Amino acid sequence: MNKLLLGRYIPGTSWIHDIDPRAKLASGVSLIVAILSVGHVYTTAVLWIMTYLIMRLTGIRVRTYIRGVKPLIWIIVFTVVLQIFFTAGGTIYWAWGPLTVSQFGLQQGYLVFTRFVLVILLSTVITLTTRPTDLSDALYDLLRPLRLLRLPIDEFAFMLSISLRLIPDLLDEAQRILDAQRLRGADIGEGSLLRQMRSLIPVVLPLFQSSLNRADRLAYALEVRGFRQGIRRSRFRRFRWQWKDTITLSLVVLFTLGLLLW
Amino acid sequence: MHITLEDVAADYKLGPIRHADVLVHVQAVFRDKALTAVIGHTGSGKTSLLKVLTGLITPTQGRIRVGDIMVDAQDYSASHHKAIRKKMGLVFQYPETQLFAETVEKDIIFGPMNLGVPEQEAKEQARELAIKVGLDPKLLAASPFSLSNGQRRRVAIAGILAMKPDILMLDEPAAGLDPAGRKDILSLIMNWHREHQLTTILVTQDIDEAACYADEMIVMSEGTVVMQADTREVLSDPELLRAYNLESPRVRVLQEKIEYRAGIKLPRVCITIEELASALIEAGLV
Amino acid sequence: MAEPVLEVKGLSFRYIQHHDQQGDSEAISNVSLRILRGEWVALLGRNGSGKSTLAKLLAGILSPHGGEILLHGEPLDMDHSRRSDLPIGIITHHPDDHMIGTTVQDDIAFGLENRNIPYDEMKHRVEEVLERFKLSPYRHHDPSRLSSGLKQLAAIAGVLALKPSLIILDEALTMLDTRSKLEMIDTLRQLQVSEAITILSITHDMNEAAAADRLFIMESGTITASGTPDAIFKLYQELEPPLGESLRRCLLHKGRKVPSKYMTEEEVVDWLCTSPSKTLRQITS
Numbered sequence: 001m002n003k004l005l006l007g008r009y010i011p012g013t014s015w016i017h018d019i020d021p022r023a024k025l026a027s028g029v030s031l032i033v034a035i036l037s038v039g040h041v042y043t044t045a046v047l048w049i050m051t052y053l054i055m056r057l058t059g060i061r062v063r064t065y066i067r068g069v070k071p072l073i074w075i076i077v078f079t080v081v082l083q084i085f086f087t088a089g090g091t092i093y094w095a096w097g098p099l100t101v102s103q104f105g106l107q108q109g110y111l112v113f114t115r116f117v118l119v120i121l122l123s124t125v126i127t128l129t130t131r132p133t134d135l136s137d138a139l140y141d142l143l144r145p146l147r148l149l150r151l152p153i154d155e156f157a158f159m160l161s162i163s164l165r166l167i168p169d170l171l172d173e174a175q176r177i178l179d180a181q182r183l184r185g186a187d188i189g190e191g192s193l194l195r196q197m198r199s200l201i202p203v204v205l206p207l208f209q210s211s212l213n214r215a216d217r218l219a220y221a222l223e224v225r226g227f228r229q230g231i232r233r234s235r236f237r238r239f240r241w242q243w244k245d246t247i248t249l250s251l252v253v254l255f256t257l258g259l260l261l262w
Numbered sequence: 263m264h265i266t267l268e269d270v271a272a273d274y275k276l277g278p279i280r281h282a283d284v285l286v287h288v289q290a291v292f293r294d295k296a297l298t299a300v301i302g303h304t305g306s307g308k309t310s311l312l313k314v315l316t317g318l319i320t321p322t323q324g325r326i327r328v329g330d331i332m333v334d335a336q337d338y339s340a341s342h343h344k345a346i347r348k349k350m351g352l353v354f355q356y357p358e359t360q361l362f363a364e365t366v367e368k369d370i371i372f373g374p375m376n377l378g379v380p381e382q383e384a385k386e387q388a389r390e391l392a393i394k395v396g397l398d399p400k401l402l403a404a405s406p407f408s409l410s411n412g413q414r415r416r417v418a419i420a421g422i423l424a425m426k427p428d429i430l431m432l433d434e435p436a437a438g439l440d441p442a443g444r445k446d447i448l449s450l451i452m453n454w455h456r457e458h459q460l461t462t463i464l465v466t467q468d469i470d471e472a473a474c475y476a477d478e479m480i481v482m483s484e485g486t487v488v489m490q491a492d493t494r495e496v497l498s499d500p501e502l503l504r505a506y507n508l509e510s511p512r513v514r515v516l517q518e519k520i521e522y523r524a525g526i527k528l529p530r531v532c533i534t535i536e537e538l539a540s541a542l543i544e545a546g547l548v
Numbered sequence: 549m550a551e552p553v554l555e556v557k558g559l560s561f562r563y564i565q566h567h568d569q570q571g572d573s574e575a576i577s578n579v580s581l582r583i584l585r586g587e588w589v590a591l592l593g594r595n596g597s598g599k600s601t602l603a604k605l606l607a608g609i610l611s612p613h614g615g616e617i618l619l620h621g622e623p624l625d626m627d628h629s630r631r632s633d634l635p636i637g638i639i640t641h642h643p644d645d646h647m648i649g650t651t652v653q654d655d656i657a658f659g660l661e662n663r664n665i666p667y668d669e670m671k672h673r674v675e676e677v678l679e680r681f682k683l684s685p686y687r688h689h690d691p692s693r694l695s696s697g698l699k700q701l702a703a704i705a706g707v708l709a710l711k712p713s714l715i716i717l718d719e720a721l722t723m724l725d726t727r728s729k730l731e732m733i734d735t736l737r738q739l740q741v742s743e744a745i746t747i748l749s750i751t752h753d754m755n756e757a758a759a760a761d762r763l764f765i766m767e768s769g770t771i772t773a774s775g776t777p778d779a780i781f782k783l784y785q786e787l788e789p790p791l792g793e794s795l796r797r798c799l800l801h802k803g804r805k806v807p808s809k810y811m812t813e814e815e816v817v818d819w820l821c822t823s824p825s826k827t828l829r830q831i832t833s
Binding site for chain 3: 132224227
C-alpha cells in the first residue's frame, strides 16, 4: 500500500508546483492526447525529452518517478510482449505458429511501451505536485460547463472530495484490522489463490462493516453541518490564475497541435 | 512473563514522507505478573510501544527481551519476533471493529484454532469464556453484527483471551464507553489479571483509571519513557506530570488544591476519595 | 426576562426495530424542556437513555413522531440547520467524524460554505475564529492528525464561525483527556459569559454536568428530573456526585462534623481550609 505513488502529494516550490491546478490538469490532458496519438518512432524522442524535462522541473528526483512505474511493470511487459508477438508487418525476423517477431511488431511494442510509461510518468507529475483537494477542485472547474448538459457534476465533485477525505482513514483502518487479525494468527496472503482469497475475509468484512458505519456517521456530520444535496454553496478555496499559467497552457497546446499535425 | 526494552527505537515511513510516530531510546521493564499502565499525551508513542513489542513495527535499534527470548535490532530475526508474538494477546482500540465471523462462537475460536487448538476444545472454552466476560451463552449462535457495541467489545476481548496469552496488552480498552461501561470492562480485565496472575499492560489516556488499577506506571512523552515507578510514586509530583502534558487523577488534583490552600502536606498520595478523607482526618484538618 | 431559546414540548420518537437486533433501541417519549438564553444546560443520561436520539431530533436529522420543537418561538423545520440567521451548532462525540475538511481552515469554512455565505464574509469569519482559539498555527494541518483536544477545539471554532444561537455538545468532551476536558469547559464558560451563548451539553460525565447552570436527567427515553446541580445531587443520592460532594459525604460517613448541605468542590475546599480545627492547629503548632 505504501508503494503506490499515484495519489501522493509532495510539497514543493517548483515552477510546476506553482502552476494553477486547472492549467496543470488541462495541460496534462493535452499532453496525454499527444502521447497517445504518436505514430512515428522518431516523434517519441521529442516526447521522452519533454517528459524528462518536466520531471526535472518539479524538483523531485527522477528515481522517485521511476519507482512509481515499477508496480505496473508486469502489465506493461505483458502488453508489449503481446504487441511484439501478435502483430505482424514488414520484415519478419522470426516466426513460429501464430507468433511472429516482425519489424512492425517491434515498432508497435516500442510505441505501446512509450505510451504506457509516459502517461504514467505525466500523471504522476500531476498528482505529486498538486494537493488532492486542489485537483478535485480543478477537475470540478474544468467540468463545470457540463452542468449545462444536466450532468451531475456537483455531486461528482463532492463525491470526489469526500473520497479524498476518507482515503487516509480507510487505509489506517485497513492496516489496523490487518494487524489485529495477524496477531490472532491469521495467515493473510499466503498459500494457494483460493486460500489467499479466503484469508482476506477477516480483513475485508470488518472493513466493509466499519465503512458502512463511517458512511452513516459522515452523513450525520454533513447534515448537522448544513450540507444538503443540490443546495447553492459558496466556495472558500480559490485559485488565482497568473500569466505564467496562460503561457504554460498555450505552449503545451501549441506543442500538442504541432505534434499532431506533423 | 518479564518484559524488558533496552534502548529501543523505531520509526515508520509512509512512502516518501516520514510519519510522525517514533520511539526514541525507550527503556522499560514490565514486571512479571504486574498490571502496568502506560500513560502519556496523544502521540507520545504508547501505541507504538505495543506495536514494537508485538512485532508489528520492527525496531531500528535496541533489544527486546520477553521471558527468555530476545529480539535484537542489530541482529534482527523475524522468527524470534514471531515467537514473542505467540505469547502476547493485544486488544486494539475499538476491538469490536475486527469481528468478522458468521457467529460469535466462530469469531472467538478463530484465534485458538489458528494456534492449533482442536475445534471441539476451542468451542467448549469459548462457552466458558463468554460467560466469564459477561455474555449470555445464547449469543454464541448469533451474528456478531447483530449485537450492541458493548457486547461486541466483550466478544472481541474474549477472542483474545481465548488464545491464552502469557501477556495481555490493551490499548484503551474502555474507549468510548460511559462510566458504567468503563467500570465493567476494567473490572473484567482486573479480575482476569488477578485470577490468572497475568502480566498485563494497559495503555490509557484516562489517568484516573490507570491510578485505580495499575501497580506500576510508565509515563511516555515524545516517543520516550520519561518515568517508570510505582503508581503512587509517579503521582506524587503533579507539577512533573503537567510538564509532560498530563493532568493528575481528579482526587489528586483536589488534594493538591487543599494542600495549597491550607498550606500543608498530607501524609500520602491519595487516589480515592476514601484515602483523601482518611488523610484529611489524620492531618487534623477535619 | 430571558426568553427561551429552545422549547421542546411532548416530544416522542421510536426507531424501527430489526427483528434480530439484540441491542437496545433508543426511543424517547413525552420529553419537554426549556432552555433560556445564555444558560448552560446539561442533559445527563447513560448510554441508551435516549439522549443521542434527542440530539438528532434537535439537529433536524430526525423528524419527531409526536410533539414539537421551537427555536426562538418558531417551529423547527428539517432545514433549520441551513438557516444562516439562527442556526443550532452541534459538536459530535467523535472528533474524527465531525471533521469534513482536509485542513483545519477548510473545515471551519465548510459550515459557512453550506450556508452560501459570500467569500469575503467567510474569509473574515474564518480568520476571526482561528485568532480567537489560537488555531492559526494549525490552519493548514490535516485535522485527523491533531490531538483530540485540538480537534474538538477546531470543531467548536467551526461551529462558532456560524454565530449560532445555541450550541449542542453531543458527548463532545467524552473523548478528551482530563486536561483538555477542563480547558474546554473553561473555554465554553468564557464564551457563555462574554457572548451570552446558550449551551446544551449532553453527557454522562457528572463533573461536566456539574459545570452547568441547570441539569436534566434522562432515563429510558424520558426526563426523570430537572433542577440545579445542587438540587439534583442532593435529591438523588444514588447518583455518583461530583468530587467535592463525594468528599463531603465520605467525611460525613466517617463521623466528622461537616455541613449537611450539598457543596461544590470550591465550597468544600474553602470549608476545609478555614475550619476551626485548622486555626486551632495553627495556633498550637
